[in-house]
Amino acid sequence: MAATIKDIAKLAGVSTATVSRVLANKSAFFSEATATKVHAAATELGYQKNTAAAELVTRHSNVIAAVVNSTKTNFASQIIEGIQAEAHQHELNVIILYAGDADSAQQRRALMTVIERPVMGILLLSVDLAPENLTLLQGSQVPYCFLSISFDGERLPYITSDDWQVGYQATQALIKQGHRRIGLAGVDRDFHTGRQRVLGYTQALQDAGITPKAEWIQLGNYSYDAGQAAMQAYGAQTELTAIVGASDMAAIGVMNQARDLGLLVPADLSIVAIDGTELCSLVQPQLTSVSQNFYEMGIAGVQQLRSIETLPQKITPIKLVNRQSVRMLSPE
Amino acid sequence: MAATIKDIAKLAGVSTATVSRVLANKSAFFSEATATKVHAAATELGYQKNTAAAELVTRHSNVIAAVVNSTKTNFASQIIEGIQAEAHQHELNVIILYAGDADSAQQRRALMTVIERPVMGILLLSVDLAPENLTLLQGSQVPYCFLSISFDGERLPYITSDDWQVGYQATQALIKQGHRRIGLAGVDRDFHTGRQRVLGYTQALQDAGITPKAEWIQLGNYSYDAGQAAMQAYGAQTELTAIVGASDMAAIGVMNQARDLGLLVPADLSIVAIDGTELCSLVQPQLTSVSQNFYEMGIAGVQQLRSIETLPQKITPIKLVNRQSVRMLSPE
DNA sequence: CTGTTAGCGCTTTCAA
DNA sequence: TTGAAAGCGCTAACAG
Numbered sequence: 001m002a003a004t005i006k007d008i009a010k011l012a013g014v015s016t017a018t019v020s021r022v023l024a025n026k027s028a029f030f031s032e033a034t035a036t037k038v039h040a041a042a043t044e045l046g047y048q049k050n051t052a053a054a055e056l057v058t059r060h061s062n063v064i065a066a067v068v069n070s071t072k073t074n075f076a077s078q079i080i081e082g083i084q085a086e087a088h089q090h091e092l093n094v095i096i097l098y099a100g101d102a103d104s105a106q107q108r109r110a111l112m113t114v115i116e117r118p119v120m121g122i123l124l125l126s127v128d129l130a131p132e133n134l135t136l137l138q139g140s141q142v143p144y145c146f147l148s149i150s151f152d153g154e155r156l157p158y159i160t161s162d163d164w165q166v167g168y169q170a171t172q173a174l175i176k177q178g179h180r181r182i183g184l185a186g187v188d189r190d191f192h193t194g195r196q197r198v199l200g201y202t203q204a205l206q207d208a209g210i211t212p213k214a215e216w217i218q219l220g221n222y223s224y225d226a227g228q229a230a231m232q233a234y235g236a237q238t239e240l241t242a243i244v245g246a247s248d249m250a251a252i253g254v255m256n257q258a259r260d261l262g263l264l265v266p267a268d269l270s271i272v273a274i275d276g277t278e279l280c281s282l283v284q285p286q287l288t289s290v291s292q293n294f295y296e297m298g299i300a301g302v303q304q305l306r307s308i309e310t311l312p313q314k315i316t317p318i319k320l321v322n323r324q325s326v327r328m329l330s331p332e
Numbered sequence: 333m334a335a336t337i338k339d340i341a342k343l344a345g346v347s348t349a350t351v352s353r354v355l356a357n358k359s360a361f362f363s364e365a366t367a368t369k370v371h372a373a374a375t376e377l378g379y380q381k382n383t384a385a386a387e388l389v390t391r392h393s394n395v396i397a398a399v400v401n402s403t404k405t406n407f408a409s410q411i412i413e414g415i416q417a418e419a420h421q422h423e424l425n426v427i428i429l430y431a432g433d434a435d436s437a438q439q440r441r442a443l444m445t446v447i448e449r450p451v452m453g454i455l456l457l458s459v460d461l462a463p464e465n466l467t468l469l470q471g472s473q474v475p476y477c478f479l480s481i482s483f484d485g486e487r488l489p490y491i492t493s494d495d496w497q498v499g500y501q502a503t504q505a506l507i508k509q510g511h512r513r514i515g516l517a518g519v520d521r522d523f524h525t526g527r528q529r530v531l532g533y534t535q536a537l538q539d540a541g542i543t544p545k546a547e548w549i550q551l552g553n554y555s556y557d558a559g560q561a562a563m564q565a566y567g568a569q570t571e572l573t574a575i576v577g578a579s580d581m582a583a584i585g586v587m588n589q590a591r592d593l594g595l596l597v598p599a600d601l602s603i604v605a606i607d608g609t610e611l612c613s614l615v616q617p618q619l620t621s622v623s624q625n626f627y628e629m630g631i632a633g634v635q636q637l638r639s640i641e642t643l644p645q646k647i648t649p650i651k652l653v654n655r656q657s658v659r660m661l662s663p664e
Numbered sequence: 665c666t667g668t669t670a671g672c673g674c675t676t677t678c679a680a
Numbered sequence: 681t682t683g684a685a686a687g688c689g690c691t692a693a694c695a696g
Contacts, residue, residue, distance in 0.1 A: 002473055004673055015683045020675055031681060046471050051448035052384045053673035057688045063445065084430060088438075093445040096428040098416060106420075113395060113425040116383035117449075139378050141334055224614070252614055259616060282556070282584055283615055284591060336689055347667045352691060363665060385689035389672045 003045035011041040023049065052117075061118035063093045064305060067110050069127040070101040074249065075277050075294050076125050079147055082298020083123060090306065092120065104130040115140040121305030123147055123298075128191060145304045147297050150313075152192045159300045159314040161292045163193050166318055167200025170244045170272045170290040173320050175208045178329035179242040179270060182212075185230035186220035186250030194246070197274070201244060222246050227253020236261040241329055242270035248279045251287050255325070266327035276321055285324035293317050335377035344373040355381065384449075393450035395425045396637060399442050401459040402433040406581065407609050407626050408457050411479055414630020415455060422638065424452065436462040447472040453637035455479055455630075460523060477636045479629050482645075484524045491632045491646040493624045495525050498650055499532025502576045502604045502622040505652050507540045510661030511574040511602060514544075517562035518552035518582030526578070529606070533576060554578050559585020568593040573661055574602035580611045583619050587657070598659035608653055617656035624650050 005019040012019065014034055021029045022038045030038075041047075055061050064087050068076045080096060087094045097114060100106030111133055114122055122137070122144040129137065137144055146158035167184075174182050184201045188194040198217060205212045218233050220226025227250035234240055245251025251273030255265050263269045265285060273280055276291025293316045300314055337351040344351065346366055353361045354370045362370075373379075387393050396419055400408045412428060419426045429446060432438030443465055446454055454469070454476040461469065469476055478490035499516070506514050516533045520526040530549060537544045550565050552558025559582035566572055577583025583605030587597050595601045597617060605612055608623025625648045632646055 005675095006673075016673090017675080017683060017685095018681085020673095021682090024675080029681070034681080048472055049448050050388075050450075050673050052450055053388055053688090054675070055688095056382075056385055056388060056673080056690090057675045059688075080430065088441070093441065094429075095445065096430070097426075098412065098428070109420070109425065113427065116381050118382075118384055140380055256614075256616060279614070282588075282611070284588060337691095338689075348689090349668080349691080350666055353666085356691080361665070366665080382689050385672090386691070387672095388674090388689080389691045391672075 002050075003042075003047045004050070005047075007045055008038060008041045008047055011045065012037040014038065055118045059118070061120045062091060063095055063119050064121050064123060064302060065114040065119045066094055066096045066123045066125060067099050067107075067114070067127055068096060068125045069099055074279060075148070075275055075292070078277065078294035079125050079298040079301075082295040082300075083302055084298075085295075086299040086302035090302070092302070095119075099127050102128070104133060107133045108136065111136055111140075115142060121145070123301045123305065124149070143305050145301050147301045148292075148294065150192045150196070155312055157304060157312045159297050159304065159316060160193070161318045162315050163196035164200040164203075166274055166290050166292070167197035167202075167244070168204045169200075169318065169320055170274055171201045171204035172207075173272055173288070173290070174242040174244065174270060174326065175204060175210075177242075177270065177326055180208070180210050181216070181240045181242070182210075183216045183218065183230070183234060183238075183240045183243040184246065185218045185234075185243050185254050186222050186226035186246035187217065188221050188246075189219055197246065216240065220246065220250065222250050224249045224253040226250050227255075228257040230254060231257035231261065236263065240269070242272070242326070245271060245273045245287075248273045248275040248277050248287065248289065250274075251289075251325075252279065252283055255283065255287070266325050270326040270329075272326060280321075280323060288323045288326045289321050290318055291321045293319075334382075335374075335379045336382070337379075339377055340370060340373045340379055343377065344369040346370065387450045391450070393452045394423060395427055395451050396453050396455060396634060397446040397451045398426055398428045398455045398457060399431050399446070399459055400428060400457045401431055406611060407480070407607055407624070410609065410626035411457050411630040411633075414627035414632075415634055416630075417627075418631040418634035422634070424634070427451075431459050434460070436465060439465045440468065443468055447474060453477070453634075455633045455637065456481070475637050477633050479633045480624075480626065482524045482528070487644055489636060489644045491629050491636065491648060492525070493650045494647050495528035496532040496535075498606055498622050498624070499529035499534075499576070500536045501532075501650065501652055502606055503533045503536035504539075505604055505620070505622070506574040506576065506602060506658065507536060507542075509574075509602065509658055512540070512542050513548070513572045513574070514542075515548045515550065515562070515566060515570075515572045515575040516578065517550045517566075517575050517586050518554050518558035518578035519549065520553050520578075521551055529578065548572065552578065552582065554582050556581045556585040558582050559587075560589040562586060563589035563593065568595065572601070574604070574658070577603060577605045577619075580605045580607040580609050580619065580621065582606075583621075583657075584611065584615055587615065587619070598657050602658040602661075604658060612653070612655060620655045620658045621653050622650055623653045624648070 005016045008019045009016045022035045097110040099110040124146045126148040218230030231254045273287040273289040276289035280287040296316045337348045340351045341348045354367045429442040431442040456478045458480040550562035563586045605619040605621040608621035612619040628648045
C-alpha cells in the first residue's frame with residue numbers, strides 16, 4: 001500500500017492540509033520547521049504523489065497527448081521531438097498514443113484513453129479522423145490541434161506545410177534542371193494534403209508550358225510499396241526523366257524499383273523526395289528532397305494548445321535540400 | 333463544464349449509484365427501463381466518463397506505459413506494435429513516453445509522469461536506467477519489465493534476444509561463406525548487451541580457428557555515425573573481407589562509408605546487420621541480417637506484466653535472414 | 665433492482 | 681502559519 005499524505009501527516013504530526021502545502025511548495029504558507037518535518041516523513045515513507053487524485057480536484061493537467069496515425073510514419077519522431085522540447089520548457093509532460101492507420105476502432109480507442117483522463121490538450125499527428133471520432137474529440141472539450149495534415153472546408157485547427165508549395169517546389173526544382181517530363185508517384189488524392197500537392201505539381205508544369213499527361217500521376221498511399229508500384233507502372237521504357245516521390249518512402253520505393261528495371265538514379269532518372277527525413281541521407285544515392293520542418297510543427301502545436309485564442313491554421317516553412325538524386329538534363 | 337454522473341442521475345431521476353452501474357454495464361444489477369433512461373440522459377448531456385476518478389477508487393488501471401529510450405530507436409515501433417496487439421486483446425490501453433537517450437533528467441521526467449498516475453505496468457524499451465531512476469521505479473510498486481536490453485548481475489525482469497547468439501550467428505554466417513577476417517562495428521561494450529555480442533562474435537571466430545585482432549572490433553553506440561566511423565577506422569586498405577554491423581543503422585553506416593572509400597558491397601566487402609528492421613530491405617544492396625523478433629518481445633512484455641508470478645527473464649528467438657550483402661568468398 | 669453512505673488521495677476555502 | 685471540513689467524480693458495500 002503506497003503512502004499517502006495522510007500517512008505523512010500522522011508521522012509528522014501535522015494536518016494533511018499542511019502536508020499538501022509544503023509538498024506543493026506553496027511557500028509562505030508554512031514554516032521551515034514543519035517543512036523539514038514533512039519532507040523527512042515523506043522520504044521515510046517513500047511517498048509518491050498521486051497526481052491523478054490531485055488533478056481531480058484542481059481540474060488541471062500538465063500532460064499533452066500526441067496521437068500518431070501509425071508506427072510507420074517515419075517523420076512522426078521529429079514532430080514528437082519538437083513537441084517534447086517545447087512542452088518540457090513549460091513543465092508539460094507528453095504521452096504518445098498510436099491510433100492505427102485507417103482503423104476507426106483503433107482511433108477511437110486511442111482517443112478514448114486520453115479523453116477519459118485529464119489532459120491539457122491533444123495533438124493529432126497526421127491522423128485522418130473518422131467522422132464519428134472527430135465528433136468524439138470535439139465533444140470532449142479538450143483543446144486539440146492537427147499536425148502535418150490539413151483540411152478543406154471544415155475549420156479545424158491545424159499546423160502543416162503548404163502542400164501546394166511542396167508540390168510546386170519539388171516539381172520546379174526538377175524543371176530548373178532541364179526536366180520536362182516529370183512524374184508524381186504515390187500521392188493520395190482522397191485527402192486535402194495530397195490534392196494540394198497534385199495541384200502544386202500541375203501548376204509548376206503548366207507555368208513551364210508543360211501539359212502533364214494523366215499517367216504521369218500515380219496514386220498511392222505514400223508508402224514504399226506505393227512508390228514501387230508507381231515505378232512499375234511507369235515501366236523501364238518510360239518517357240519520364242524525373243519523378244517526384246510523394247514522400248521519402250515513396251521516393252525510395254521508386255528508386256529501388258527503377259534500379260530493378262535497369263534504370264540508374266540519377267543518370268537515367270532523377271528523383272525528388274517529399275519530407276526530407278533522415279531516410280534521404282541513408283540511401284544511395286542520397287535523395288534530394290523538399291524538406292518539411294517537422295520539428296517546428298511540434299513546437300507550434302504545443303504553443304497552439306497553450307494559447308487561449310485559437311488562430312486556427314498555421315503554415316511551417318519548407319526548403320529544398322539538394323543531395324544526389326537529381327541530375328541536370330542537357331537539352332536533347 | 334463537463335457532465336458527471338450526478339447530472340445524469342438528476343436528469344434520469346435515479347441515484348448516481350444506479351448510473352454508475354448501468355454505465356459500467358454491471359448487468360443484472362439494473363432493469364432495462366432504467367438503463368434506457370440513463371443512456372438517454374448520458375447522450376443528451378454528452379457525458380464523458382472521468383476514468384481518472386474511477387481509477388482512484390478502484391485502485392486499478394488498464395493502461396500500460398511503454399517507455400522508449402529515444403525517438404531514434406528504429407526497432408521500437410515493432411515492439412510497440414507487439415505490445416499494442418497483446419494489450420488490446422486484453423482490453424488494455426497503451427501510452428508511450430520518450431525518455432531521451434542517456435539523459436537522466438529526461439528519464440526521470442518520463443518515469444514520473446507514469447508513476448504518479450495509475451498505470452497497471454511499465455515496459456522499458458531498450459532504456460538503460462540511471463541508478464537513481466531504477467530506485468524510483470522499484471519504489472513505485474508498479475510492475476515493470478525491460479525489453480530489448482539485458483543486465484548482468486542484478487535480477488531485473490527483462491525480455492530480449494540471446495545477444496551472445498546474435499553475435500555468434502552473425503559471425504558464423506560470414507564464416508560459412510568463407511570469410512575469415514571479420515570485423516564487428518559499432519558495438520557498445522559498456523553494457524551487457526554489447527558485451528554479449530562481442531563474446532559471441534569472438535567465440536564464433538575461435539570455433540573456426542580464427543584469432544581476432546583487437547582492431548577488428550570498433551566500438552560505438554550502434555548508430556549510423558558509429559558505423560561510418562568504424563569503417564573509416566578500418567580504412568580502404570583493410571584486410572577485412574566482411575563486417576558485422578552492431579545494428580541496422582551501424583551496418584548502413586559501414587556500407588555507405590565503404591562505398592565512399594571505393595569498396596563495393598558485397599563484391600569487396602560483405603556485411604551482416606543485427607536487428608533486421610525494414611531498413612535492411614530499404615537500402616541497396618539489401619542487408620543480410622540476424623533478425624530479432626521485436627514484435628514478440630512486445631507481446632511477451634505485456635504477458636509478463638499480466639502474470640502474477642514473475643519469471644524474471646525471457647529470451648525471444650532470432651533468425652538469419654539472407655538478403656544481398658553477403659558474398660561467398662572463394663579460397664584465395 | 666435501487667438508493668444511501670462512505671471514501672479513494674488530494675487541494676482549498678474558511679476560521680482560528 | 682495551521683487545521684477542520686468540504687468536495688472533485690466515481691465505485692462499492694450494505695440495506696432495503
